[in-house]
Amino acid sequence: MRKLLGKIKVVLFISLLFVLITLASLSFSHFGAALQDQRFSDIDNTFWAKDEVMQLADEGIIAGYPDFQFRPNAVITRGQAANILASALQLPDTPYEPIFTDVSQESSFLRGAMATYQEKIFAGKPDGAFGVSDPLTREQMASAIVSAFNLKNTGTASGFTDENEIGISHKQSVNVLKQYGITTGKEDGSFDPKSPVTRANFAVFLHRTMIQSGALKERAAVKLTEPETIGPFEAVPHSEQFIELPLGEECKVFLRSDQQLQLIEKRTQAHGHATDQMYTYSVNGQDSVTMTVVKRQLPNSDYFLFTELRNPETTPIRIDLVQTEDEIKSNALEPFSKFSAKKEVKKLVGEDVTTFPVGLLETVTDDKISQELIGKSYRSRELEINYAQGSSHTREFLAEEDVYSSIVMGGTRVSVFALQSHGDDVTDQWLLSSGTKLFSTDEQRDNWMHEFALHSKKRNQWYTAKGAYSKMAETVEPIAASGRAYGRNLLMMKEDRAMELYQQTQERFYEDLLHNAFVNLQLFKGEEQYWETEVTSTYLKDLYGFTAPFIDTRFNEQIALFLNKAGDAFEHPDASEGLRNYADLLVAQQEKGNISGLKPGAYYIPDYFPVKQKVVTHTSMNHQLGGMNILLLAYREFGDTVYLETASAIEKAIALEEKSWIRDDGDIWYKRTPDGEFAGRDYTHLTLEDLIDSYENWLAVDEAKTPVFKRMIESKAGYLDKNKKGYTTKIKEGLKRIDMSNLLPNGIEHTDAL
Template sequence: MSSSTRPKVILAGILTLLLTLFGCNTIGANSMEIEQSFSDIHNDFWAKDEVTQLVDLEIINGYPDKQFRPTLEVSRGQAANLLSKAFQLPDTPYRPIFTDVSSKSSHVKGAMTTYEAGIFLGKEDGTFGVGDSLTREQMATVIVRAFKLEDTGEEIKFADQHRISESHREGVKILAQHGITTGKEDGTFDPKTAVNRATYVVFLHRAMVKTGKLTETAPVLFTKAETFGEFTPVRHEQNFVEVPVSKKWKTYLRSNAYLQFAGEKTKKHAHSTDTVYTYNIAGMSPAVVNVTKRQLQNGDHFIFTELRNPQRMPVSVDLIQVEEDVTRGLLRKYDRYPIKKNADGTFGFDMTTYPTGVFEKTLAEGSKAQKMIGKSFRSKELSLKYKNGESSQTRELIDESEAFSGIRLGDTQLSVYTLRSRGYDVVDHWLLASDQLLFSTNERMDDWMHESAIYYKKRNKWYTANGPYNKMATTIEPLPASGQAYGRNLLLVKEDRVMAKYTETEERYYESLLYNSFANLEIFRGIQKYWETEVTSTYLKNLFGITAPFVDTRFNEQIALFLYNGGKAFGHKDYNDGLLNYADLLVSQKNKKNIIKVDATAFYIQDYFPSKQNVKTHASMNHLLGGMNILLLAYKETGKPAYLETANSIQSAIEKDVAKWIRPNGDIWYKMSPDRTLVGEDYVHLTLEDLIHSYEMWKDVDPSKVAVFERMIRSKAGYMNTHKKGYTTKIKNGLDRINMSELLPAGLEYTDAL
């Protein structure tokens, strides 16, 4: 468009702009101390004063991640928006003047108002050029027009005068006449170079000061910002989407790729609610990011972030939280307690460690809140399909890495959780947030962290929205060449140790982990009334031809007890659903012939029930005792005769075979094969725990049945004492309860059974 067609009406006045810096202190006569507003605008930054003043006046803004990104190029559309704000230009009705500016464009106001004011005239091709970089010579012209700067008559030429476009030579000359630009140190103006954000702000600021539209303030001095982790500003352009997971603070996804909202869905569990926000990564379909907020009944919530990238191209996604009114931040890390790594013959080497730590914030009104921050886990999903249509599912863990970094700028806390994909992988991260303290004392927090370091193999640290992942035994399939196979181990999806810690302390952290465990067990079970494994054991496959999925009686017994005890502790109406469902399953096994018969009234229930295979497996003592105890508990809950009848059949079988079950050295054989031969080394501690429990259950239901269990307790405990196998806290307390504390084996006390 030619200058003859441009609007003649130019804004007559500019509202006087005044700077008001809140919470600042005067330092000497020439500087003011203030809080840093952006992580990349610091005391050593050359344009800090100009940026600070124009940001405070809301003429220019930073990005949602509290960065200014001073080196990013300014587009013509952005420059128009900035000038519209600086001059407070009145709204102008939309007109289809430019082919690249629609009524819904983010640049429509800037384009319309600056065109009406005669500042931007558009391009000869009929576009505004909203996405084109603003060059230094274009910047000179628009500033001269905006501020109505006049030619002083001073002759000014730059060394590269010939490179300045004819249409912009006057603007460059006038800008220099007024001292708003002096050009480069080498005498050039560099007209074709794109203007970055810092340079544009400085030129705009100078023009406003020169024309009396702005009073220049004293230089600012920033107080030192507090950082956490390896915090580094991301200087290049990023894409942002807000994730509505909280009304109290802002949460964003940030990525070097374009993010597009793809949907929201809600899934209600018995004692929590999941809301899943899905975002497509444009240009990399079907790569997606899923952010799941799990709202717990106690008010706390988990945030699970999952980056799925089934393509070759790497991509990085950050979950960002911006919290206001934070006066202090403190990160207590797990790595104060080093882990002594070791490999064993069953599980090999476990790469995982523990979460990053607990971040504690103090709010302006004095209250404190904590969140537990997990690490990032990058893995590949593995699946092995079988002829029956079923499959076995594992993951190969590629790496575990620190995800958290942060900075506190004044009373704003910025937390960044980074997920980096290299392609063909899944990256997970989790955090648990509370408005209160997760741990009431630092001593209790440190106790848990120390315990997690010692028992790192048995403490969940890789949480996902579908449950925790843990190192699987080397006797599973599919097993990657690296040996780093991880899966959802049902014995660790239910968090027994957390239950014990909650019973002992009632700490909020354990309460929230239990709510999460309830949800994970519900998700794992699906539409079934019991739990089937999703991983094939090559040990069982080689013995019996069993592949996943199958019912493991020990897993189901312990899950039923976990939900029973947890449900009672939390006052859940459904506390015995899992117990009764599993007891019904055990009762049905006689008719299904999944038993090892001793006589007409005595039998053992086999350890495993394959989903689609008719296979008879062994019966191990710990499984038998666990199932029998479940049946007795179900009988006590309901009085249903079938439960007691099945429990009597198992007790009778053990009583009739007790002499066979006890080995010559006093220990217990591990299992009975379908042909009733006894083989295998028993667990070190676990079976004694079960025997004590069985003794107590029968003493309550029918004391005439306890003699066989006392005999086995004395034999097993005697063997353990002779060989100094030690004991668990559960064994110690159990022997005290049944008045057999003199049987406590010699050796160390353990938290977890071996």
């Protein structure tokens, strides 16, 4: 029995061993010898020369381009072939000699050209050049490979049908390649000696030669892992020019194009809140066609990257910004499109056809989690009207596109931002990058995305290095027939909502938006003391005959307040200067005669100051309150009584005409014309916010002046309540501060004033 049991155990063991061997052989034959990460984005499991290319790449004999493409169907040049052969043969570096006119000491083909020339693998051309950029022909390839590996003629004739077309100096080499089975020629029996060799063909010929000569051991087929992609990632099949941008150590950044790019300007510009590195390239030798990349480094080490392709010519141009990063463990794009955008077509403004950014890309590596907010590409056309006293600028919006795509192969990510000009246009794209999280939680991220979708008209999505572009009213010039005029709106550029949210949450994303806003406002103002509009309002032009540039008092007031808040939030020592400058501007209007006076010591200051024309314009309640509030803040901060005197003059004028300002329905008239007429429907919420601020400011300075503002608050809030117009968060919090919460109007709460 024991012997029988022993025999059974032996049989079972042999059977099990047989099964394991069979399974192992099946795994090799069925699934390939090894699983390997894809190395090149255009060499996958379906590619016919995958194994040859991958083995040579693994051995360090061949390499791809900086964008991790191999470009198998691109023609290989003599310079590229020389470099590859020098690597395959492990040829030593050869000192530079001025032998070839197209090979300098800085040439990327120096080693290959000099080493293969010394080894008599390649000879120079009759004109003294090596021909580094010349396509390598099939017969030249034959001679180079035979010489490189010292292949001997076995005496067998080749028998190619086009043998008489093979150059006399290459015939023997072509014959030898066939003798060794390295080539069998074309299907029709020809060799096709004058045709150029593709990179894939060269890799296969070289691989076969190295196997035949024993320089390389043949290995089993590999199976490549499937890469991860985001967006419609596509390989660019033809050879490109690559220019590396020295933008820091976070990742490698290139410009990729089949156009000739030439650096024409490189400069660094320091701002109070950030530093710009700017690189501008001409395209195809035309200085009018430019590609500009600006890296805006923020104080917290985050940065914006702005790209602009400016093409006033008619020829279409594509230039890609390419980023490559290593040690990627995982990445995921959270799209803004998961929230539906609320679209409104408003009177005077029309439809804003832009939507929202692409999304937030989160990247995980071994040591950190980083995030990038990626914007779309915006294609537009510059519009300009010149006047005797200045000019007006807008852009006609043409298209918004998602130009981002990426691929992760192993631990390497290649990101592509494809900027496409159709001709006679400007193409912009932007991203915000942080080495940490822009949003501390997914909830904070989603809160912003959701808010953005609901209020996209009041949120910036088209950023450039010179400021954000947003939809302008249809009452501006120049304006295209399409009505799609976009410009740099100062109220949008100051990022009020980001300031509000930063003060609430301290999120890094809002901090970055604010630093960028500080720079943009500084760039917009330039050498001027105040912010002057660059767009003409046809409404004001028709009323008063003036054009851009002009000073909009509300814009300057709002910017002064924004920068004053920045002083508290970011401890900027110069933040109060905008407040002082604007208060001084308001004070100076009485002496200039630019006022609408009611009696001594009681006057309004007009809403707009034409820079080069003398015109007195109307006064609107919201502008008067805004200016008065600035003067009171300046008085409280600097103690100069001239600010209080001017604020008191405005208060007296409002008090004298209080009943005239209030409409029969309790609302406020929008404006008072220079001849004393009241007209126009007031903003829904904005003026109530201003009235609350005015009440608070006078309460802190002179309580005796508060009654008129209390009565106007009651009237305006009553109108909103009766008509269920709702309220803003600012109105709700303001009424609470002044103990008037009982006046909170019926209706829904709004984030932004209507």
